[in-house]
Amino acid sequence: MEPDTRKPVASEDGSETHVASEAAVEPADSPSLAPAREAVRALQQAKFSQISRRELLKVAPVLALGIFAVPKIQQALLTKGLRVSDWASARLFRRGHPAPTFADAALTPFEQFPINDYDVDDPGVIFENWTLTVSGALQNPAEYRLEQIQALPRFRQNTRHVCVEGWDVIGRFGGARLSDFLNMIGADTSARYITVACADDYYESLDMATALHPQTLLCYEMYDRPLTREHGAPLRLSVPTKIGYKQAKYLTALTVTNVLDGKVGYWEDQGYSSFYGL
């Protein structure tokens, strides 16, 4: 494009007026096409207004974001957005990648490990009668006693517990690998989920990849002591690759399944992230 450098309007007699052709003044989106700033070209005011209006209209599609302000559609859009995030979370999950572990010195003192429930600190589990009811896509559905779970190799780990509210603590958790337990019960690990039910009506689910992660524990110890009631005795989940609300307490049942039937978890079903992997 040959820039027209003739001074278009300032000529003394007004006879030298030059009006650039329309093509020559279309704003070039690429500055590399734009002439040096000295290259002043002339344009009729009406034409300039027309170009300005056209450029304004080109920005208008941004207003499409206003769809988020429409009350009827808003929740559907946000649910979809959350699903996109969950999809990305699942993609980011790496089976072999461990959650950071910490030295004993970094542990939050046991007394300062928060007790979070949705209902009561102690749902009154009667330990003598307690069993874990196991069902679903597996070979050995049964009622499992705590001793059977404790007979599996025990792992202890200092990992960070992150609450969706924003606080975090480093705790010491001990128990059997969920993957070992799934192996013991002959679970079909090609199924998509495991779900758990709790003595306080809380319920949760884990994707199978997370369930099989070596740091995912059926936890019966915290700080090398048997779980206390308020921390989920006799058995809870410890999943350091997941947000806090996935670490269900007072487990009573476990299933291996391909469908969640709209019941992902107590908080998830109210609008929180279904996957929430850390």
Added chain:
Amino acid sequence: MSSTILEIIRTKGDETESVGRAAYEHPLVVRWCHWINAISLFVLVGSGLQIFRAFPSFGAKIPQHDLLHWPKAFAIGGWLGGALQWHLTFMWIYLASGLVYVAYQIFSGNYRQILFTHRDIPGIWPMVKHYFFLGKKPPATEPYNPLQKHAYTTVIVLGVLSVLTGFAIWKPVQLSSLAWLMGGFHWARLWHFLVMWAMLAFVFGHLVMVVLHGWNNFVSMLTGWKKDPEY
């Protein structure tokens, strides 16, 4: 730097008179990104503050020393779960607009217009003096003066930091190295919060300058064309 400059004229019969000049400052991609970014930043700050309300502290949960009770009226989402939905939805829009913007600036060469470089250093002091009413306005030869370039370059850095600190909070395990760089999840949360305030400080200054520089300047971010530029 280069930008298309027009002389706007009006013809009446044989008479032609100039009615001003106009410079094409903001390519369409930049305008798109600017407004999408403005909207998503608004949503992210609002929903982020609602998320913060769930635990308005950077200390321990027990014992908890609250730093700040942020009023609900200045938050988006209504409750923690709702705010997270807004945040986790708009973070993608924010990220996408940021990536498109940076890629466009780099590949088009348009970055030269706003990137602060060593050549801008000598111009800082005269401009500072002018802003504090201590000196004449240095002559403008390009769309952005050295301080503007500094601000617009800094805010891009802040944008990158907001994404990185955000990812460290969202994925402290999968992106454990990133979280580690920030001192772990706990500190990343504080950095994310501080980056937000730094960005808000920019937005405040930005809006003040938009008001001071008037309508033509504002319109330029809509149409691309700035009428009667100073250069």
